[in-house]
Amino acid sequence: MLRFIFSRLLQSLLVLVVVFTATFFLIRLKPGDPFKGEKAMPASVLAQMNKRYALDQPLWKQYFIHAGAFARGDLLPSMRYEGVQNSKIIKDSFPVSLLIGLSALTIALGVGLPAGIIAAVRKNTWLDYSAMSLAMLGICLPTFVMGPILQWIFALKLGWLNVAGWFERTDWILPAATMGFIYAAYIARLTRGGMLEILNQDYIRTARAKGVPGKQIVIKHALRGGLLPVVAFLGPAFAGITTGSFIIEKIFQLPGLGQHFVGSVFNSDYTLVQATTVFYAALLVLINLGSDILQAWLNPRIRLT
Amino acid sequence: MTAAASAIPASLPRGRSLGQDAWARLRKNKLAMVCGVVLIAIFLMCYLGPLFCTYRLDAQDLELKATPPSAAHWFGTDEAGRDQLVRVLSGGRVSLNVGLLATAVSLIIGVAYGATAGYLGGRTDSVMMRFVDVLYSLPFMVFVILLTVAFGRSMWLLYLAIGAVEWLTMARIVRAGVQAQARMEFVEAARSLGLSNSRIIFRHIVPNVLGPVIVYTTLTVPAVMLLEAALSFLGLGVQPPNSSWGSLIDQGAKSMETYPWLLVIPAAFFSVTLFCLNFVGDGLRDAIDVRSGKD
Amino acid sequence: MSAIIEVKDLTVAFHTRNGVVRAVDGVSFRVEAGQTVGIVGESGSGKSVTCYSLLGLISQPPGRIEGGSAIFGNQDLLKLSEKDLQKVRGSRISMIFQDPMTSLNPFLKVGTQLVEPLRLHQGLDKAAAWKKGIEALAEVGIPDPATRMDQYPHEFSGGMRQRVMIAMALITRPQLLIADEPTTALDVTIQQQVLDLIKDLQKRLGIAVVFITHDLAVVHEICDVVNVMYAGRLVESASAADLFAHPRHAYTRALMRSIPALQKKGEPLYTIPGLPPDLSQLPDGCAFRARQIPDRQALCLTTKKPPLLEIASGHWVQACPGCVEGGLPL
Ligand SMILES: Nc1ncnc2c1ncn2[C@@H]1O[C@H](COP(=O)(O)OP(=O)(O)OP(=O)(O)O)[C@@H](O)[C@H]1O
Numbered sequence: 001m002l003r004f005i006f007s008r009l010l011q012s013l014l015v016l017v018v019v020f021t022a023t024f025f026l027i028r029l030k031p032g033d034p035f036k037g038e039k040a041m042p043a044s045v046l047a048q049m050n051k052r053y054a055l056d057q058p059l060w061k062q063y064f065i066h067a068g069a070f071a072r073g074d075l076l077p078s079m080r081y082e083g084v085q086n087s088k089i090i091k092d093s094f095p096v097s098l099l100i101g102l103s104a105l106t107i108a109l110g111v112g113l114p115a116g117i118i119a120a121v122r123k124n125t126w127l128d129y130s131a132m133s134l135a136m137l138g139i140c141l142p143t144f145v146m147g148p149i150l151q152w153i154f155a156l157k158l159g160w161l162n163v164a165g166w167f168e169r170t171d172w173i174l175p176a177a178t179m180g181f182i183y184a185a186y187i188a189r190l191t192r193g194g195m196l197e198i199l200n201q202d203y204i205r206t207a208r209a210k211g212v213p214g215k216q217i218v219i220k221h222a223l224r225g226g227l228l229p230v231v232a233f234l235g236p237a238f239a240g241i242t243t244g245s246f247i248i249e250k251i252f253q254l255p256g257l258g259q260h261f262v263g264s265v266f267n268s269d270y271t272l273v274q275a276t277t278v279f280y281a282a283l284l285v286l287i288n289l290g291s292d293i294l295q296a297w298l299n300p301r302i303r304l305t
Numbered sequence: 306m307t308a309a310a311s312a313i314p315a316s317l318p319r320g321r322s323l324g325q326d327a328w329a330r331l332r333k334n335k336l337a338m339v340c341g342v343v344l345i346a347i348f349l350m351c352y353l354g355p356l357f358c359t360y361r362l363d364a365q366d367l368e369l370k371a372t373p374p375s376a377a378h379w380f381g382t383d384e385a386g387r388d389q390l391v392r393v394l395s396g397g398r399v400s401l402n403v404g405l406l407a408t409a410v411s412l413i414i415g416v417a418y419g420a421t422a423g424y425l426g427g428r429t430d431s432v433m434m435r436f437v438d439v440l441y442s443l444p445f446m447v448f449v450i451l452l453t454v455a456f457g458r459s460m461w462l463l464y465l466a467i468g469a470v471e472w473l474t475m476a477r478i479v480r481a482g483v484q485a486q487a488r489m490e491f492v493e494a495a496r497s498l499g500l501s502n503s504r505i506i507f508r509h510i511v512p513n514v515l516g517p518v519i520v521y522t523t524l525t526v527p528a529v530m531l532l533e534a535a536l537s538f539l540g541l542g543v544q545p546p547n548s549s550w551g552s553l554i555d556q557g558a559k560s561m562e563t564y565p566w567l568l569v570i571p572a573a574f575f576s577v578t579l580f581c582l583n584f585v586g587d588g589l590r591d592a593i594d595v596r597s598g599k600d
Numbered sequence: 601m602s603a604i605i606e607v608k609d610l611t612v613a614f615h616t617r618n619g620v621v622r623a624v625d626g627v628s629f630r631v632e633a634g635q636t637v638g639i640v641g642e643s644g645s646g647k648s649v650t651c652y653s654l655l656g657l658i659s660q661p662p663g664r665i666e667g668g669s670a671i672f673g674n675q676d677l678l679k680l681s682e683k684d685l686q687k688v689r690g691s692r693i694s695m696i697f698q699d700p701m702t703s704l705n706p707f708l709k710v711g712t713q714l715v716e717p718l719r720l721h722q723g724l725d726k727a728a729a730w731k732k733g734i735e736a737l738a739e740v741g742i743p744d745p746a747t748r749m750d751q752y753p754h755e756f757s758g759g760m761r762q763r764v765m766i767a768m769a770l771i772t773r774p775q776l777l778i779a780d781e782p783t784t785a786l787d788v789t790i791q792q793q794v795l796d797l798i799k800d801l802q803k804r805l806g807i808a809v810v811f812i813t814h815d816l817a818v819v820h821e822i823c824d825v826v827n828v829m830y831a832g833r834l835v836e837s838a839s840a841a842d843l844f845a846h847p848r849h850a851y852t853r854a855l856m857r858s859i860p861a862l863q864k865k866g867e868p869l870y871t872i873p874g875l876p877p878d879l880s881q882l883p884d885g886c887a888f889r890a891r892q893i894p895d896r897q898a899l900c901l902t903t904k905k906p907p908l909l910e911i912a913s914g915h916w917v918q919a920c921p922g923c924v925e926g927g928l929p930l
């Protein structure tokens with residue numbers, strides 16, 4: 001197990017290097033210049049700025065200067081927000097994304113798991129059909145349709161919540177619900193599929209032949225195996241929720257990391273793009289590792305080898 | 306020699322009757338059939354409809370401004386007085402194009418990669434699939450965004466960029482299928498006949514993993530369309546004056562309180578299309594009776 | 601002797617997309633205390649479905665029990681509610697299955713699964729049940745049972761797993777054990793061990809056993825009474841001695857001819873020609889007709905299902921004139 005974790009960490013390091021390299025070159029391929037903002041800069045200031053970020057150096061030198069800084073854990077200051085460290089931008093904005101993401105995931109699991117289990121146990125009944133139709137709706141209604149609908153109902157019509165923004169303590173509800181509903185749909189479908197597969201296994205028949213009551217069969221005998229696909233999905237789902245928050249943050253005007261990432265791409269803020277991308281990649285690597293460990297723990301066959 | 310030669314064609318008729326069997330089962334699935342018909346209708350409307358529209362795509366009627374649906378403008382007009390009907394239909398064409406072409410790209414890459422890995426097996430296979438695992442753990446939305454800005458906003462590059470990140474699952478599915486097939490008798494037979502590797506892969510193995518691939522392809526199209534719409538929503542997708550359902554929804558969401566039809570109509574078209582694609586995919590899965598290739 | 605279970609006219613059908621499959625068609629048999637009753641027949645002849653339906657273990661839908669009764673004690677198993685059946689399963693009637701590799705839950709410790717019937721039916725607490733579990737493992741000949749309890753099924757070999765299944769089935773000391781091809785998936789040496797174990801436990805505990813198999817050699821070894829099934833129907837039923845001495849039905853004789861050990865050396869192995877009929881389109885008359893040797897075929901019933909006739913004391917055979925050796929007493 002330790003060896004597994006160690007080799008995975010090593011591999012993760014490689015991933016981070018690749019991500020950094022790809023980002024470094026891709027963002028520089030984009031037409032546009034980090035300092036060509038609204039206000040034109042005097043040539044001397046521009047030259048100074050270019051010097052500070054090593055933009056006056058040949059590309060390969062730039063690469064090693066930036067890579068070296070990242071390797072030391074220095075994410076460099078932003079090019080756009082002068083003098084602000086990228087690490088501070090991430091530290092300020094990521095908690096917003098994380099809060100939304102975690103509450104969305106909680107909602108998704110809280111709704112999706114029971115719905116999927118019930119649909120599997122009551123297969124081909126109206127309960128199954130209605131749960132699965134709702135899930136299909138969740139998959140087909142993209143966040144940017146779902147979001148405005150929820151805004152319209154709960155903010156504009158009922159006036160219970162703010163349409164957008166990040167001012168009150170309740171502002172997390174609508175974005176988290178929007179995202180949660182969509183992931184709940186995926187989780188419900190996965191749960192149903194996984195449970196159905198397990199409920200057809202021979203060992204479930206054994207349990208029934210022992211006289212185990214239906215509820216206990218589901219909880220004690222089927223759930224562990226049936227939830228494996230969901231656990232496997234949790235990694236990507238959490239990753240998708242935290243790194244895919246661009247749209248939610250745009251709809252609900254949230255000061256999260258996603259907004260900064262998209263903004264930095266538009267502004268050609270090279271260092272901030274690099275910093276956010278590497279941060280996202282590191283986050284993903286950690287999440288995937290955690291999800292693998294959790295899966296191994298759930299599955300005795302992997303756990304013990 | 307003769308035994309080997311007869312073993313190969315022997316597998317073909319069975320494949321065809323399997324297809325007929327699946328078609329018979331699919332036909333019994335009412336929901337999937339209805340969805341299929343709706344899809345065809347939407348395709349026809351989007352690809353042929355704009356030809357019959359009286360309004361041009363970018364024809365503005367600034368005096369008219371935004372009006373709700375009427376006899377002259379069935380889907381109403383937007384703030385610039387542009388006819389929504391033609392915009393929604395041609396927007397659909399863009400969305401469907403992206404969906405189909407990006408899926409085709411991912412299909413080509415995924416099938417070639419997965420088939421090669423599964424067929425060669427051994428170390429090559431494990432290295433190739435390890436690479437896929439690594440790619441899986443990249444923040445892929447981030448890369449789609451970076452790719453789209455890096456290579457300009459050309460639509461073709463958009464297809465390519467999306468296809469380039471969507472092939473991973475396809476590769477896994479194909480590999481799993483090929484791996485199972487590569488051990489079958491008729492492949493051994495083909496090998497003993499001295500057929501080349503690539504010929505064996507594409508003539509004998511690929512047809513046999515077609516089922517899962519078809520199913521997954523149908524499910525990739527809506528996923529890709531969703532991605533394109535998300536990019537358009539972020540302002541990274543198709544550029545004006547062109548529109549896609551994603552960009553129309555983006556504009557509609559901004560004015561949903563005052564001009565709800567600008568949001569409702571494209572959103573409805575988009576969602577119904579996704580809905581139908583998913584149900585047809587699910588129906589195909591049941592009809593072809595494939596298990597997901599992931600495990 | 602008194603019957604432990606008496607099954608009468610059991611009829612089970614599956615309503616599938618491709619029509620109604622008559623998996624079990626009017627099967628009757630009885631099991632007496634301490635007896636081992638065999639059910640033999642080719643794959644697909646309905647042996648498993650017969651036994652599963654006694655315990656309500658067939659999936660409904662598509663399966664449906666269309667008629668018959670199964671008197672166990674003073675209850676008709678076929679009429680019990682799911683809740684009452686749960687009380688019978690694993691406590692008074694237990695089952696073991698064909699494939700030990702898939703019949704144990706890979707996610708639960710062997711011990712946990714083993715003692716589950718005790719916890720459910722006898723309300724034992726964890727510690728007491730665990731102790732009994734260790735004894736039960738020792739009883740079926742698993743070395744070092746205390747450590748084995750804490751392991752997972754994948755750490756056991758196939759034969760060991762089947763031993764665990766047997767221990768689990770017998771841990772509550774049921775009156776009846778249904779063994780559905782318990783040795784088919786094992787290799788030959790292990791087969792014999794498992795068979796000996798079942799025989800031994802059956803003697804010691806005095807339980808009745810229904811033993812399903814398609815292997816007549818196994819039947820010969822352990823069964824007192826044999827029921828031969830073909831295409832969902834009983835074609836012959838007799839004491840083992842009687843059946844092996846005087847097989848009457850053509851299908852039984854064909855089965856016996858195909859036991860490899862009984863065939864003359866040097867002759868090609870005999871297999872019954874043709875395939876069993878499609879159970880969703882059974883012919884009206886004798887189901888074995890299509891596989892009969894040509895000159896007897898003409899004699900087979902074609903219009904009505906041949907009835908079971910007792911042609912000697914305790915020896916029943918399906919009365920199709922074409923299939924019964926030596927003619928039928930009229
Ligand atoms: N769930 C089901 N749905 C449809 N048909 C079924 C189902 N279960 C069993 N059958 C049918 O019932 C018939 C009898 O099956 P059964 O499992 O009892 O055979 P068997 O004699 O136990 O064979 P084997 O030796 O292979 O175990 C088969 O023809 C099978 O096709």
Ligand SMILES: [Mg+2]
Nearest residue numbers: 647648649780
């Ligand atoms: Mg069976």
